[in-house]
Amino acid sequence: MNPLPGTQPTLRQLELFVAATQHGSFAAAADAMYVTPNAVSSAVTELETVFNTQLFIRRRAKGLTTTTTGRDLVEHARQLLQQAHELTLAIGNRDDVPRGSVKVGCYATLAATIIPELWSQTAQRLPLVQLDIEEGAVEDLSKKLLHGHLDMMISYQVGLPAGVLSQELFQASPHVSLPESHPLATRASVSLRSLEHDPLILLDLPPAGDNTLRLMHEQGLHPNVIHRSTSYETVRSMVARGFGYSLFFQETLTELSYEGLRVVDRQINPSLATEPVVVSHNPAVRLTHRATAVEELIISMFESS
Structure with missing residues (x-):
């Protein structure tokens, strides 16, 4: 899937394409991105021209179905958009102060006793970091961690998939x-x-x-x-x-x-x-400077307990 000679996809085209895959229709993606449905449709059509391939099967009553090539592109597009975001933060991060969004998953039953303190500690010690918290079951959170949709997760060790890197926080009885x-x-x-x-x-x-x-x-x-x-x-x-x-x-x-x-x-x-409570991340995905700072903060919260 190589671009046609003399043409290159733009970040905006990729951004609107990813939104279309997430929301399943041009209209829903347009609402989420604050543009018109025609703008989303045009971006996708332009990408299909650039790559000389079909990215969606369009059905008037059923919305969009992503083709095999489209599914391949969306993973690359997400990585490229994330890298572009990281570049923006890095250029404005000359003082080496962690800043930006960090996505933390937390097993739902632990969240009420851990997340408020983490939020408070982050506001005090990492004021330029914004936490994006997702609560849920370990199985669901683990899938998102392995696919790079979470920076880290807090959970019991039981039920974690093979391959994640975990640090024990405390033992629960x-x-x-x-x-x-x-x-x-x-x-x-x-x-x-x-x-x-x-x-x-x-x-x-x-x-x-x-x-x-x-x-x-x-x-x-x-x-x-x-x-x-x-x-x-x-x-x-x-x-x-x-x-x-x-x-x-x-x-x-x-x-x-x-x-x-x-x-x-x-x-x-x-x-x-007892059952260990751990903070985990995917070693295949390199932690950002700000995510590393949050992980270290989480570990420090339990060092004296």
Whole structure:
């Protein structure tokens, strides 16, 4: 896919082409880029002329379907646009002060206790850096990390794909959450065997659900799962209402659910294996100066804890 002699694609053409692939139509891409649909269509047509190939299959009722050549171009275009962005920042970064946007993924259940502090520390120590935070499941975030759509991610180590480079931040210990009315809520610690036949409200945001069940099966237990939820706070609220118990790795500083009902957290006896919380990046993608600064900041936040 070589350009025709004497012609070269422009960054703007590539930018509008990438927007069209992301949004699936010229109209939607135009709205996102604050231009007219004709401007997006013209940019794509010009690229097709430059490369002498078809980038989209256009269907009036179904929008755009990217061709094989188009999919190949979009990856190269994204890299080139990112490099152009980095060049702009580098030219204005003569004092070596980190500046610009850093994309950080965070496993959703960890975000509430990590991201606010990271945001505060970044504002204080890296004032010219803008954080772009994305929360989600480890599987989804990992794919974006491997494809270069995230600079780094914070998650439990379990469930991470092979090949990512991780730095441990701290060890998380699993604990049991019980409703205040539960007969075992007055004890300092609780055995999982004593809860085996109780209803379990399972946090099932991958990989949490599978990991919890694996830990219990390793103890020879067969939990009675009555409900699964991807929401940490929904699970806590269900527990507070007395519908069952749950297992969590992350801790909160409040005993109350969203509804104002008490949730009692108790240590597990005998204790289960801890799980590392890590910050990871893709070693195949070189970290920018500002991303390196944010990663170092994240690590420093937990060095004294």
